[in-house]
Amino acid sequence: MVFADYAENIRQTITQPNGKIINCLASGDEYYHYLHDVNGYTIVQNPQNGFFYYGVRSGETVIPSKYIVGTINPASVGLEKGVRISEKLYAERRSLFKAPLKSVQGTPTKGLVNVLCIYIAFADDNVFTNNRQYYKDMWTATDRPSVKDYYKEISYNSLDLQIHHFPDSPDTITVCYKDNHPRNYYLPYSVTNPGGYTTDRMIREHSLLKSAVEFVQNQIPGDVDFDMNDDGLVDIICFVFQGAASALSDMLWPHAYYTFSHAVTINGARVGGYFMIPEIWYGVRTICHELCHLFGAPDLYHQAWSGKNGPDPIGNWCLMCTSTDPPQSMCGFVKYKYNHWISDLPEITESGVYSLKPLSQPTDNLFKIRSPFSRTEYFVLEYRKKEGRYESSVPGTGLVVYRIKTDVGDGNEGGPPDEVYVYRPGGTLTDVGNLSRAAMSSPERITLNDKTDPNCFLWNNGQGGPGGLDLFNVSAAGDSISFEVKINHLFPPTELNYSPGNGVVDLSWRPSIAEGLQTYYVYRNGVRFGTTALSTFRDNDVIEDHVYTYSVTAYYEGQYTGESEKSNEITYTPKGIQTLPYKEDFEQPGHGWRIKGSVEGFQWGDPATLAMQTINTSKFLGANSVAAGPGTVCSDYAITPRLNLVGKNKVYLHFDYSLKRWQQVDHLKIFYRLNRYENWVQIIDLPTSGYGDEFKWRKYNLELPANCYTAEAQIGFQYDDGKDMGYGAAIDNVVIDEEATSGIETNLENLTINLYPNPARDEITMDISGTPNGRVTVKLISIDGKTLWSKVCQYHMQRQETINLKGIAKGKYYIIVETADEIIVESLIKQN
Structure with missing residues (x-):
């Protein structure tokens, strides 16, 4: 197993085969680290010619692009920043480092623990930058932060680290084991590094460490116990190599590893797990993090x-x-x-x-x-x-x-x-x-x-x-x-919801997990109506157009006996199949729309009960993401009763709505389904209705797709806060009719539009007439809400616009005409 602290923006220097020096950065952990420039563009080496290129994603991995680092501005050619290997490949790399030879619980965390530090230099290295006393102080100083002092304090004086540095050295310099191979031997193969490793990196690393251990074996006192838990393995061994880390090599990056392929012993204990750190990163912070892994702790970063x-x-x-x-x-x-x-x-x-x-x-x-x-x-x-x-x-x-x-x-x-x-x-x-x-x-x-x-x-x-x-x-x-x-030991059920059927309603809720639960009591219209040990209940006795309110309690026995408080309350009004014109102003509780009725979704009420600041003083359906709270997902469908739309030529949906959007997380979408057992089909993603402290209302007019003209069609308004804390949305005054009118109380529509030809090929003409209040915005949008064309105009009489459709794929689109008070939507079909 390998552990390492995650590092960002570590300075690196690379040299191109033509001699050009590139200053760049490295980021990552032991499982995966990579080179990049100061702007975050990934850099990879092409082993075939030795040059460093900007990287691009190819399948699961990163490969060189055609652009050599230092020759172009990567932003100008459209390269992507932060290109890295896939999550799947990262997981595979991580699993390669895991081995069962020594568990992370094996190193003692209390009492005396001896730590062995061995210093290594490569054949072409200079001497260590710092002397031995510097490294001793890093481990054992008492007048400043040190590793020994840190773990003494953090462990509440229960852990005593004793550090042993080898090879033997005067405190004024750092004597080290000098390897027979140069540093490049431990870097990957390329044309410019023909002696580098290909598939034998681990073999080279373990051979290096074996040689280093054997070099100092005779210097280590025989009475030092490096296996305090008597599991046959050296408790802690640290290898420090001269120089800097290299993002090109897994070996020359800080890491801890829990397997060793050679049978090398120190005072009778076999070398198993170890950690390896470059001199330049050899500091109290890094050592404490790596040691904490050896003491059992995993990484907690992403x-x-x-x-x-x-x-x-x-x-x-x-x-x-x-x-x-x-x-x-x-x-x-x-x-x-x-x-x-x-x-x-x-x-x-x-x-x-x-x-x-x-x-x-x-x-x-x-x-x-x-x-x-x-x-x-x-x-x-x-x-x-x-x-x-x-x-x-x-x-x-x-x-x-x-x-x-x-x-x-x-x-x-x-x-x-x-x-x-x-x-x-x-x-x-x-x-x-x-x-x-x-x-x-x-x-x-x-x-x-x-x-x-x-x-x-x-x-x-x-x-x-x-x-x-x-x-x-x-x-x-x-x-x-x-x-x-x-x-609260008598915890109530939560998230009560319902699913209507023919003459029945099925209730379901999130069950209690508290100890002593015996049963649930179901209340209808304030009176106990049923008992069940399950988290579901069916009411077989519902009558059309009657209003029913439901809640559920839990009853406990044992150390804490009694009945809990009631769950959230839901209201259900069974409705038969509705005919056109269908109108609903939500002033009465028997509206028959299916909603959650809790802070996780749509609720019925007025601005005060829904905590939504607006000039609309009537009752409506509203979803309030702020009231739900930052950690509660507010997502719900507000669903109409079943509608008989068979045989209709055109059907229009009219409604008032309010939608404020916070950082693009809030969405209010319109869907249809053929009946209550079919899947939802999205019609459109609504734009915001305005900005400011209050929820601003707008009227919306939309022709429903002919595909939904069935005997039991339903329209659904879906609000979703994107698993974030948005604002919310509300709907009111819904009319579904064969006439293009707006609202329930008064017809405030000031504009009409006509599209022809429809379906269209290369262009479509739009006639707009009416007297709008202020400017008019005309948009062509895709079914997923993406704006493809827009124009802002001031209309006071009939006006004609021609929209070029060339270059647009065939399919269904929408023309949106938007004023300060209303939005009109007409669909169009683009043909090839």
Whole structure:
């Protein structure tokens, strides 16, 4: 197994075969590292001619383009920045380094541990830059940050590292083992490096290390025990090679490795795992990170080239994610699970006031709280205090809350999902938020729950959702920090939803996982109506046009006995098949539209109940992403009753809508389906209705596709916040009719448009008539909402526009005529 700290923008110098010197950078970890220029364009060497080229993706890997580095501006020829190998190939490279010879739990984390350091130079190297005393101080100084001092403090004085440096050397210089091969021998083969390796890189590396060990064997005192856990293997051995790291070579990049192919022993213990560092990176920060791997800890950072990279899970709150200089502590969970310097993870199971000491203290420094919504995710709380030699490097002081996921393996290397994630303001499933402000304390941030920013969202298969943590009254930071927790043992069911049928309605909800659950009570119109042990229930007694409200409770027995609070309430009005004209103004609860009825989707109400600031004082359907919270996905269909559209020539959909968009994450789309058992088909992705603090309303007019003129057609309005915290959307005054009118109460349509010929080939003519309020924007868009042509005009009477369709693929498109108050949409068919 190999571990290494992720590095970015390490200076490198490469030389072209023609002698031109290129200054560039390197980034990556042990599994994959690569060269790039200052603007992020990848650089790779062509082994056939030795030149360095800008890289391009080819299948799973990166190959040289036709452009030699230093001869062109890569942006001017359209090259892509940051080209890297695929996630699949990265995973394969990672797996090649894993071996079972020595487990990561094998190195002792307590008591005396002897560390062996061996210094190596290549045949053509100069002497080491620094003398031996410099390296001794790096490991054992007491008046400044050092490796021994760091682990003594971080382990609460339970780990004592003794460092042994070889070959023997005066402190004024650094004597090293001098290899027989030059540095280029350990670089890849190319025309300009004919002695480099092809497939035998590991053989060369292990032969080098074998020779280095054998060179110093006779100098090592025989009474030093390098196998303190008696597993037959050397506990810790570090090889330091002269010079800089090279992104061209896996060997000449910092790494730890857990297999050794030669049977070489030191005082009776076989050399197994080791880590190898270039002289230029040989520092306290890097060594502490690598040693922490040997003490059991995995990496907690994300691989930057992963297609599912996701937000930084922890940042500077843990040595194993983003290490600092001087190095900060690893987070408490790592100390508990992997390093075993914290022996207990006490669980809070009752409501009350609790306190924590700083993580730098050996006791009372960690708490666990279960999530009532998950058996695989829970919360860990710790108090970080920005003080001292090492903890002064953390971003702030206060209570830090982590989410732990137990079923994703060790660490975050394949994440998301992550084993360890820290909550921070603005953090969501997709946004990193402000990691430096993760620590909570009075007076700035004193609460954390499902409605705060951040909220305690779970991973939940990538869908987010409530975590159920209720943390409040966090105190000011001092020698300790206190907080209150509310634990609800009688936890209610959540996410109640329904699916209508012929004369029936099927209810379903997210089941409780709390201990002692016996049954669920189903309430209809406020009265207990049924009992079930399942998380589903069918009501077989529903009548058309009657309004039904449903909620569910959970009943528990055992240590905590009683009935929970009610779940969210949903309203269902069974409707028969509707005929045209169909009109709905949403003023009454019996509208018959299918919605979630919770903060995760559309709800019915007025601006006050929906927390949506708007001049529309009537009732409507609204989805409020802000109210749902940054960690809760707000996504839902608002679905019409079934509509009989058979035999119609043209059917128009008219409605008022409001849509504010935050950084392009909010979307409101219109779909149709042939009946309630068929899949949805998208019609259009709506533009925003306006900007500003208030939700601005616009009228929309759309001819429905003839494909949906069936006996049980349904129209669906889908709002989706993109798994981020957007704004929201609302709809009102829906009319579906054979006439092109607008709205329920009054006809405010000022424009009419006519397209011909339709279908069209090379061009289409559009007649526009009416008296709009202000300017008119005309757009040609694709079915996925991409604008292909647009024009802004001022119309006061009939006007004609001709749109060139040459170069546009055949298919269905839309002409949109947009004013300040309304939007009219007409479809067109492009033929070849």
